[in-house]
Amino acid sequence: MALFIDVEVDPKVAADSELARKLVEVCPVNIFALGKQDKLEVVEKNLDECTLCELCLAVAAPGSVKVKKLYGEREVLVRRE
Numbered sequence: 001m002a003l004f005i006d007v008e009v010d011p012k013v014a015a016d017s018e019l020a021r022k023l024v025e026v027c028p029v030n031i032f033a034l035g036k037q038d039k040l041e042v043v044e045k046n047l048d049e050c051t052l053c054e055l056c057l058a059v060a061a062p063g064s065v066k067v068k069k070l071y072g073e074r075e076v077l078v079r080r081e
């Protein structure tokens with residue numbers, strides 16, 4: 001279970017195989033994986049490896065990928081525009 005980080009992906013993005021593939025590609029610590037029919041899956045056991053690099057935020061539309069810090073000030077990283 002993730003203690004420090006949670007990642008939320010809009011279901012429309014998760015179902016878009018092209019975007020799903022891009023997310024898998026950009027994340028340096030394998031938080032994303034392709035599941036059945038190329039649907040995006042978040043790999044829970046890797047969540048705490050997140051480096052907060054924000055590369056995933058750049059891939060999809062603003063607001064559709066959120067990286068939530070579950071510690072400290074519990075900031076949510078999200079692309080705004």
Ligand code: SF4
Pocket residue numbers: 007026027028029031049050051052053054055056057067
């Ligand atoms: S912020 Fe970086 S390390 Fe964290 S999920 Fe996004 S791409 Fe992966």
